[in-house]
Each structure stands twice: as C-alpha cells, then as structure tokens.
Amino acid sequence: xxxxxxxxxxxxxxxxxxxxxxxxxxxxxxxxxxxxxxxxxxxxxxxxxxxxxxxxxxxxxxxxxxxxxxxxxxxxxxxxxxxxxxxxxxxxxxxxxxxxxxxxxxxxxxxxxxxxxxxxxxxxxxxxxxxxxxxxxxxxxxxxxxxxxxxxxxxxxxxxxxxxxxxxxxxxxxxxxxxxxxxxxxxxxxxxxxxxxxxxxxxxxxxxxxxxxxxxxxxxxxxxxxxxxxxxxxxxxxxxxxxxxxxxxxxxxxxxxxxxxxxxxxxxxxxxxxxxxxxxxxxxxxxxxxxxxxxxxxxxxxxxxxxxxxxxxxxxxxxxxxxxxxxxxxxxxxxxxxxxxxxxxxxxxxxxxxxxxxxxxxxxxxxxxxxxxxxxxxxxxxxxxxxxxxxxxxxxxxxxxxxxxxxxxxxxxxxxxxxxxxxxxxxxxxxxxxxxxxxxxxxxxxxxxxxxxxxxxxxxxxxxxxxxxxxxxxxxxxxxxxxxxxxxxxxxxxxxxxxxxxxxxxxxxxxxxxxxxxxxxxxxxxxxxxxxx
Amino acid sequence: xxxxxxxxxxxxxxxxxxxxxxxxxxxxxxxxxxxxxxxxxxxxxxxxxxxxxxxxxxxxxxxxxxxxxxxxxxxxxxxxxxxxxxxxxxxxxxxxxxxxxxxxxxxxxxxxxxxxxxxxxxxxxxxxxxxxxxxxxxxxxxxxxxxxxxxxxxxxxxxxxxxxxxxxx
Numbered sequence: 001x002x003x004x005x006x007x008x009x010x011x012x013x014x015x016x017x018x019x020x021x022x023x024x025x026x027x028x029x030x031x032x033x034x035x036x037x038x039x040x041x042x043x044x045x046x047x048x049x050x051x052x053x054x055x056x057x058x059x060x061x062x063x064x065x066x067x068x069x070x071x072x073x074x075x076x077x078x079x080x081x082x083x084x085x086x087x088x089x090x091x092x093x094x095x096x097x098x099x100x101x102x103x104x105x106x107x108x109x110x111x112x113x114x115x116x117x118x119x120x121x122x123x124x125x126x127x128x129x130x131x132x133x134x135x136x137x138x139x140x141x142x143x144x145x146x147x148x149x150x151x152x153x154x155x156x157x158x159x160x161x162x163x164x165x166x167x168x169x170x171x172x173x174x175x176x177x178x179x180x181x182x183x184x185x186x187x188x189x190x191x192x193x194x195x196x197x198x199x200x201x202x203x204x205x206x207x208x209x210x211x212x213x214x215x216x217x218x219x220x221x222x223x224x225x226x227x228x229x230x231x232x233x234x235x236x237x238x239x240x241x242x243x244x245x246x247x248x249x250x251x252x253x254x255x256x257x258x259x260x261x262x263x264x265x266x267x268x269x270x271x272x273x274x275x276x277x278x279x280x281x282x283x284x285x286x287x288x289x290x291x292x293x294x295x296x297x298x299x300x301x302x303x304x305x306x307x308x309x310x311x312x313x314x315x316x317x318x319x320x321x322x323x324x325x326x327x328x329x330x331x332x333x334x335x336x337x338x339x340x341x342x343x344x345x346x347x348x349x350x351x352x353x354x355x356x357x358x359x360x361x362x363x364x365x366x367x368x369x370x371x372x373x374x375x376x377x378x379x380x381x382x383x384x385x386x387x388x389x390x391x392x393x394x395x396x397x398x399x400x401x402x403x404x405x406x407x408x409x410x411x412x413x414x415x416x417x418x419x420x421x422x423x424x425x426x427x428x429x430x431x432x433x434x435x436x437x438x439x440x441x442x443x444x445x446x447x448x449x450x451x452x453x454x455x456x457x458x459x460x461x462x463x464x465x466x467x468x469x470x471x472x473x474x475x476x477x478x479x480x481x482x483x484x485x486x487x488x489x490x491x492x493x494x495x496x497x498x499x500x501x502x503x504x505x506x507x508x509x510x511x512x513x514x515x516x517x518x519x520x521x522x523x524x525x526x527x528x529x530x531x532x533x
Numbered sequence: 534x535x536x537x538x539x540x541x542x543x544x545x546x547x548x549x550x551x552x553x554x555x556x557x558x559x560x561x562x563x564x565x566x567x568x569x570x571x572x573x574x575x576x577x578x579x580x581x582x583x584x585x586x587x588x589x590x591x592x593x594x595x596x597x598x599x600x601x602x603x604x605x606x607x608x609x610x611x612x613x614x615x616x617x618x619x620x621x622x623x624x625x626x627x628x629x630x631x632x633x634x635x636x637x638x639x640x641x642x643x644x645x646x647x648x649x650x651x652x653x654x655x656x657x658x659x660x661x662x663x664x665x666x667x668x669x670x671x672x673x674x675x676x677x678x679x680x681x682x683x684x685x686x687x688x689x690x691x692x693x694x695x696x697x698x699x700x701x702x
Contacts, residue, residue, distance in 0.1 A: 138629035154665045162633035183634045186613035190583045212630045213585050216666030238589025301599040529587045
C-alpha cells in the first residue's frame with residue numbers, strides 16, 4: 001500500500017469534551033494557558049470518568065504529571081484532538097493522595113502513573129499494575145523524591161544493590177524459556193533490561209524494565225534559574241537536545257509572557273529540523289546495519305558526520321546543545337556560513353534522493369524489513385504513539401501541522417504516513433521526513449526575518465507556570481515549568497515521546513523472532529534517558 | 534546491485550589522516566599502533582558502559598567508527614561483552630540504579646582492565662553531580678585510569694584521549 005495522502009489526526013475534538021464535562025457539572029472551566037485549546041479543573045473522583053469520556057471521543061492521551069504544593073498535590077493530564085490540546089487538572093491531599101487511574105481507559109497512562117506513585121506517593125484506584133516503575137533500590141518505598149520536603153542530597157547509606165528481584169510477569173508452559181538482556185547491552189547503546197519469553201525462535205512476550213539511567217532530572221531542576229534549566233533540558237536526552245530545550249524554553253516564555261523575536265524562532269526551527277535530519281540519517285543507517293546491510297550504514301553515517309561538522313561550525317556544538325537561551329537563541333552563523341548551510345542542504349537532498357530509492361527497493365534488504373515488527377493502526381491509536389512510529393501506522397499527529405506554534409504556522413508541513421506499521425515503513429517515513437525538513441530549512445532561511453536574537457526574560461514578581469509543546473524528531477515533546485516569584489524553578493517535567501513508544505515496542509514484537517529484536521528496537525529507537533529521567 | 538557498487542566506487546576512500554596541524558597527535562597515532570601491537574597483540578578491545586549518560590557521548594562514540602575517523606585503523610575496536618574487553622569506556626554520571634551493574638561489569642573484565650571515563654558527567658559529575666539518584670563521577674564507583682572531558686567530547690577528543698592513555702602506559 002502506498003503513502004496516505006489524506007490528513008488523519010486524532011479524530012475527536014477536545015473542545016467538545018471540555019464543553020460536555022462543564023455542562024454536565026463534572027468539571028469547571030479554567031482560562032487556558034497559552035498554547036492550549038482548553039483547560040478544566042475536575043474533582044479528583046471524576047479523573048477516571050473523564051478519561052473514559054475522552055477515549056470514547058477519540059482523543060489521544062499525551063501525558064500525566066504531578067506537582068507537590070503542600071498540603072495538596074496538583075495533578076495534570078494532557079489530551080489531544082484535531083483541534084488542539086486539553087489540559088485536565090485536579091488535586092488531592094498529600095496525606096490522602098488517592099484518585100482513580102486513567103490506565104483502564106488509556107494503557108499509555110500505565111507507566112507514567114506508576115512513575116508518579118514512585119516519585120510523589122500517589123495511589124491510583126483501579127490501576128491494573130501495582131508494581132513500581134522508576135524506583136529500583138536507591139530509595140525506600142515510603143520515600144518520594146518529588147515531595148517538597150525531600151532533600152535532593154539525601155544519599156543512601158551505602159552502595160545501591162542491583163534491582164535483581166523485579167517481579168516480571170511469568171509465562172509458563174512446555175518449551176517456554178526466558179532470555180534476560182541488560183542492563184549493559186552488547187552494542188553502543190543506553191542501558192535497560194529486556195526480559196524475553198520465547199518458544200523456539202519466536203518471541204511470545206517481551207517485558208521492558210527501565211529506570212536504569214534515572215538521574216533525578218525533575219528534582220535537580222528545582223532551584224535552577226532559567227538558563228540553568230535550559231542547560232539541563234538539553235541533556236534530558238542528548239539526541240533530542242533541541243526538542244527538550246525548545247519545549248522548556250517555550251514553557252518558560254509562555255509563563256513569563258515573553259515574546260521571542262521572529263528571527264530567533266526561525267533559528268530554533270532550523271535547529272530542530274537539523275536535529276531531526278541528523279537523527280534520521282544515523283538511525284536509517286543503523287537499522288539497515290542491524291540486518292547486515294553495512295553499505296547503508298557507511299553511506300549515511302558519512303552524511304551524518306558532515307552534518308554534525310556543520311553544526312559545530314555554524315552553531316558551536318555538534319549536537320546543538322546550549323544553542324537555545326531563555327527568550328531566543330545564543331548565536332547565529334554569519335552570512336558566509338548561512339550560504340554554506342544552504343549548499344549543504346542542496347547536497348544532502350541530492351544524496352538522499354539518490355540513496356533512498358536504492359534502499360527502499362533493494363530486495364534482500366526489504367525482505368528483512370517488510371512485515372517485520374508490525375504495529376497496526378488500531379494499536380498505535382490505542383497506545384497514542386507519536387512521531388515516525390505513529391506515522392508509519394497512520395497516526396499522523398504532527399504538532400507542526402496540527403497544533404502549529406511559531407514559526408511553523410506560516411509553513412506548509414507535509415506529513416508522510418503509511419498504514420502498514422512495519423520496520424520498512426518506519427524507515428520510509430524517516431527518509432521522507434529528511435526531504436521535508438530540508439525544504440523547511442530552505443524556506444526558513446529564505447524568509448529569515450530581521451531583528452534581535454533574544455528578548456530578556458524578566459521574572460514577574462509572582463509564581464508563574466506554563467506548558468511547552470513542540471514536535472521533536474521523535475514526536476510530540478512536552479515541558480511543564482513552574483517558577484517562583486524570583487524566577488527559580490519549582491517544578492520541571494519533560495515528557496519525552498519515548499514514554500509512548502516504549503510500550504509500543506512490546507506490542508509490535510508479538511510473533512517476531514528473537515534475532516529480529518535489534519532491528520525492531522532500532523526502528524522505534526525510544527530514548528532510555530528521556531523516559532528514565 | 535550494480536548501482537550499489539557504482540555508489541561505493543564513487544564514494545571512494547574517506548578516512549582522514551589525523552589533523553596535520555597537530556603533529557603531536559599524528560605521531561601519537563603511530564606510537565599507539567606500535568604500543569597496541571606490542572602489548573595487546575595488535576588489537577585493543579573496548580566495552581562501552583553507559584552508566585547514566587544522556588546518550589550524547591554514545592552518539593560521538595558511534596562517530597569514531599564512521600569512515601572519517603575509523604578508530605579500527607589503530608587496532609582499537611568495540612566488543613559486545615566485558616569479558617572480551619581490555620578497556621571499559623564509561624559514560625554518564627553513575628546513576629544509583631547502574632552502580633551495581635557498573636561494578637559487576639568491571640569485575641567481569643579481565644586484566645589489564647583499563648577504565649576511561651568519557652564526558653563531563655563521567656569525569657566530574659557534569660550537569661548532574663551527586664544526588665539521591667546519582668553517585669557522581671565514575672571514580673566514585675570504580676578505579677579510573679583516564680578521563681576525557683567534554684559535553685560530549687568530539688570524536689577527535691575521544692580518539693586523542695584513548696591514544697594518550699595507551700602511550701602513557
């Protein structure tokens with residue numbers, strides 16, 4: 001089946017749901033924060049019912065996070081529909097932090113809710129899985145690092161033991177065996193544990209156990225100033241430094257009502273598209289290499305290297321870290337380098353346009369990628385998968401097109417999408433996204449507005465909060481930021497798209513053979529650091 | 534198939550000599566090859582361990598394998614298991630959840646068990662430091678032979694750091 005041309009986003013409308021919730025007395029309207037379509041406050045008892053209504057309306061569940069404001073814990077959940085985002089909020093007492101789970105309606109909420117149990121001590125009624133998620137053995141079950149009274153410098157009394165007794169779901173039966181993999185893997189890759197249950201070569205079930213690179217990002221953000229927050233955001237997941245720092249910057253700027261100069265916005269988008277291209281180049285090569293097709297790896301890692309060298313020359317960092325500052329960007333290339341950026345774009349377009357058909361039509365490569373690791377469109381929708389993983393299964397949601405933020409509102413964004421949901425289509429989507437991004441960079445450079453590179457971000461003398469939402473290369477990337485009256489961070493929550501794609505990996509491995517796991521995993525390429533925080 | 538061969542022929546040989554401006558560096562490469570030939574039977578095996586990195590260091594580690602840097606020309610190569618390794622290349626502020634895994638990896642590595650801490654986090658704690666969640670630099674958990682600072686170190690800095698360590702020993 002060929003590329004899907006019709007626009008197909010999460011089908012329901014969030015404004016309909018929020019109106020229904022308000023009219024039936026289940027929720028109260030709140031003035032929405034900038035960037036949101038609607039925002040409502042619910043009594044905590046309605047938390048689960050609201051999710052059931054949302055799933056019936058066809059909305060996509062995007063995130064849940066909490067914020068301890070003694071004596072209450074404020075809880076937020078974000079939904080997405082074809083008209084934008086809806087923020088649900090509620091609160092519970094920190095003495096009795098119990099509320100209905102949204103997991104029965106939205107399986108994507110499973111791990112984020114368990115993360116909140118581990119970090120804030122929330123208890124979810126009706127949650128199907130009582131196991132811990134982020135917590136291993138570094139702190140006890142009755143201590144919650146994101147509680148206000150918890151000191152970030154609380155050190156364990158001795159070395160932290162390994163998390164050897166995590167209760168994986170057992171599978172029994174004649175001939176069924178388990179393969180434990182990780183946390184230290186065989187390749188140059190981040191750490192995590194995979195527990196395979198297999199029958200012969202076929203994977204019956206994969207269960208992920210993550211959290212190994214939990215660095216306490218949310219806690220160590222507390223007390224930082226705006227610039228310090230962006231330095232941290234750039235390192236939530238090193239391959240998504242622009243996605244996370246842009247989301248955090250946008251949240252800050254919306255909270256402080258700072259208008260970012262148009263010129264800086266163009267540079268931010270150029271940086272974001274450059275990040276997308278670099279990652280797609282590297283990963284397409286790596287996916288092909290995982291089935292032994294080294295030719296693609298050599299050709300594409302070459303292109304990636306040239307791209308990163310230009311990043312360094314033009315923006316001062318090969319992975320573009322610390323190029324964003326609160327209110328704008330840190331620097332811009334001079335006219336000569338801008339001309340070089342455009343020449344690079346043309347050269348890469350020629351290369352990719354030449355290479356892609358070669359890869360996509362090469363029979364012995366496609367033989368391995370086609371029909372491997374299928375995520376059906378209904379599964380993608382049920383799990384709310386975003387980015388290229390979603391698009392290869394025709395869940396197209398792309399914030400640049402479907403909830404546009406500056407400067408994308410003035411650009412036409414083409415979103416490649418397919419329905420097959422296999423490794424081959426995830427590769428194809430990413431290849432085509434490179435070409436789309438090259439066109440965008442061209443247009444952004446062509447129409448580069450005059451003006452300053454940053455606006456000063458002054459604190460407002462009172463506590464403020466805001467939400468940033470950008471389309472990173474992995475998909476919808478979110479940041480919630482709350483600042484105190486002096487401009488210090490009180491709460492930072494970055495939601496990497498990997499929270500949504502990790503569960504999808506478990507599903508798409510159904511019936512796949514063990515030796516195809518690496519290529520399936522790479523085709524999803526979820527971030528460990530971005531989800532472990 | 535023909536198109537692939539044509540493409541390979543057209544791409545040609547890309548590996549770059551070490552920067553000629555840094556003569557010392559270029560000499561280092563030669564000296565190391567000699568050292569690796571003498572002490573490690575021409576091949577030094579590296580096992581990487583991400584002990585709490587943001588994945589930035591790993592991207593640059595991949596880059597030293599691309600055609601331009603081609604780390605294998607010096608006899609250095611990455612292996613899948615610590616049991617096959619001469620050197621552990623450790624990244625990240627060591628998260629408490631990786632502390633035991635790092636220690637066990639170190640125990641599993643045969644002598645000479647060289648340890649290199651790559652990147653600011655591994656070298657000194659970087660942006661994350663010591664907290665309830667992380668132990669700080671790699672040296673807080675296992676003995677370290679050399680550090681390569683940078684956030685992340687560039688491929689040339691990584692190569693340079695490894696070569697310097699080998700020459701020093």
